[in-house]
Amino acid sequence: MMTNTEHVQKLKHYRISADEYELIKKLLGREPKPIEWPLFSALWSEHCSYKSTRVHLKKFAQTLNASVLNATGENAGVVDLGHDERIVFKMESHNHPSFIEPYQGAATGVGGILRDIFTMGAKPIALADYLCFGSVSAPRMGFLVDGVVRGIAGYGNSVGVPTVTGQTNFDSSYDKNILVNAMAVGLLRPGEKVALSAAKGPGNLVVYVGAKTGKDGVHGAAMASEAFDENSEAKKPNVQIGDPYFEKLLIESCLEVLQQDLVVSIQDMGAAGLTSSSFEMASKGEVGMRINLDSVPVRDSSIQPEEILLSESQERMLLICEPPKLPALKKLYEKWGLDAVVIGEVLAERKVELWWRGDLLTSIDPHLLVENAPMYERKFNAWSAKNKMAKLSDLKFSAPLKTESLALPQHTSRQSIYRQYDQRVGLNTVRGAEHDVAVLRLPDSGRALGISVGCRTEIMRMDARIGALDAVFYPALQMACKGIKTIALTDCLNFGNPEKIEIMSEFVASVEAIKEASLALEAPVISGNVSCYNETMGENIVSTPAMGLVGLGPDAGAQKFLGLIPMDHFQSAGNPVYLVSCAKVWVGAPANGARGFFGDEDLPMWKKFAEDLTRLIRGGSVVSSQMQSLGGLGTALVKMSLGEQGYESSCLIPETEVWGDILYQAILEVRHTEVAQFESLAKGLAVKKIGEVKTGVLKLNDGTNLNWSEARKFYQQGLRGTIENLA
């Protein structure tokens, strides 16, 4: 009999609460068996079960519309683009492992998100990343930035999927808990079939494919569900090690197997490895499964059943195959140098049996682990804006930009990061990572597919609702600025400890805001991921709901459009520059130093702004464009001048309007021969000519006069100036 202390120790070891233990006993009608402890620990972890957030995430279902196929129960919804082209995409966090071991943490984050995509039968065609680092002077930060970037590059480049866009924020809130979110986009070309993960057909075989199972990543899901403490370094062995070469073979072979219709269903072994894949496949298919743990290929003969079940060794897949198709399946994998091993079969009764050396370790209803995880209604407060000002004059705006500020981490070029990513493999890239918005060309219809990620830490810190609305609208408007209409969203919700009421309140406000933004834009949330407990020694990160957006260019004249997409930098001297506004929310600094805002969000107006911009761009006379970023109109004009051409103002604008942050404004450079055409398209909009493209000068609308070549020099110095590891 276990003593009370032993029992408490055991609960702690498996990260199961006393209440959860009681619930497990009630569901089973008995004490859990030894092997069932790790099963519940993994599948009921926050990471696998979303127990703190599921109640709220359900709201995203309201955003789904007719363009989303196959949305329930799978890794992601499938978006129908018409012309029988469909895409699947998702963003996922790998924050905890990346902080411990940046190279492998980031690399396996990329590997994991790719498997989520090709497991649905879609060929991965693009990767994007959303990274938040601490202040560059924080301990280990140079090492972390360098390791994360090399990890993403090392994995993505090798598997042959281009990394086409991303965002990198620096903020002291991430000093002890960086964010590494990777997004993958997959394409199903005409005629290709979506693959499902529900196990079906009693008597069908359960087949294991890919790398052998080792002891790496055991308890990884549970680790990701816990705050960091001073002993986090000791968790290094929990970080998985990836091999992109194996992943590449898996992608090629699994897509071939799916196209040849050799499998009934397929799922990757992600968090909680074999446990989550087998139990989820059985639970979704309302069937059982017999698994012989002895048959699982292992790297180390001393490995125990618990470790086999929880290992997060990378590059592994679980398939269900009809027995007559097994020889063909094995032969195909053999061609790619991979073993396909039968480890069990599908049972009619909804029970998962785990066998080890002739003993039945457990026979358990998969629903208990997958469907019956507790759902918590964590306490939260209804959202009320904290930093809203009564009058615009309560806000102070940033001082005019100095040329040397362009070398600061928040402004400077990200070239030293994106240059390490292969952006063009696959021959679909029209615009790579040096641009605000990535654009791919869909190979069959020739249409433009836009990809953008977003979430601005500074706005989130000011107000979770405005910040989360902006996390959707800002990238959507950046795409609109390139003539691309947002069609669907994914989210990666990075938050602190959900047991703290202020964190949970921000979470709920963010989810509600994302839902509303999604409905306003008619762009459904098709997939998502939550990373809670981004807390180190009691300090929580700024809530960071990162968004990944995908959009489409026009159907008619698709090929011509690829040549019309505006550039990010000013193009030709003599072209007029216009400011298009939809000013509703002003962001600035109130007296106390934190950020505050004035004005009200207006979702229908923001949506209309996106439509107006898209229409203006598709008119074809805009040659360069950018959304106004933080730092005001002044900073945006400077950034547009950092290519080959500068800018000269043609009218005086008050300093507050040049340096104030306004949601939202866009800057458009119009071909000087097509001004009339542009102005007639822009009739009725808040459009104003503010200046002209001019070579070698930088004269802003408040009279600020900057040295153009010096500004470029500071900007191009990039992160190399502050982070020495970056080559």
Next chain:
Amino acid sequence: MSKSSIGIVRFPGSNCDRDVFSFVEAKNMTPQFLWHLDQFDVNSYQALILPGGFSYGDYLRSGALSARSPVMKSVREFANRGGPVLGICNGFQVLTEAGLLPGALVKNEGLRFVDDWVELEIQQRNPFWCKAPAKPQLRLPIAHGDGRYYAPADEVKKIQDQGQIWLKYRHYNPNGSLLNIAGVTNQKKNVAGLMPHPERAIFDWMGGTDGWSFL
């Protein structure tokens, strides 16, 4: 099979194999994949291309394992008979490892992968590959971690004297290669290798079309 096919060698880990396949198709030629484990009839192909990627996961050294795979016996025979062979990026690394091209490709200066557009200057016209470029200066994308061309001094002198330096970087050398070398050929010029990717610059929407003339 007619002699008009262009064979594209696929190793496990090749990742520009389909891209090169599309390029060959776009040029109205007939691409045919060749598998790393199989030898082939050298009379059946008009030319061979070894595409980019991370063949065999770059294990040991990039190109080292591929250079010793069964398909390379046929590639060598084809090359020795004077058949045109082009290695792009990892394919270039494989050809140097196989001894079909002089020199070696080592880790970039700075030890980081580099993706960029580069300016190139054709040093020697090649009668097999990029026969008729519009101009001797080209702009092409690169994407590699091991692209720094190196050869011992006597070998460098030899390839210089024999006109085997095919392409050089202009203005800026992205990887620290010797003499700014971006591509070389064998003495007979039928075997050629380059680090940049011509297949990534064949349509306007890709950002440039200077790769079009390579086939």
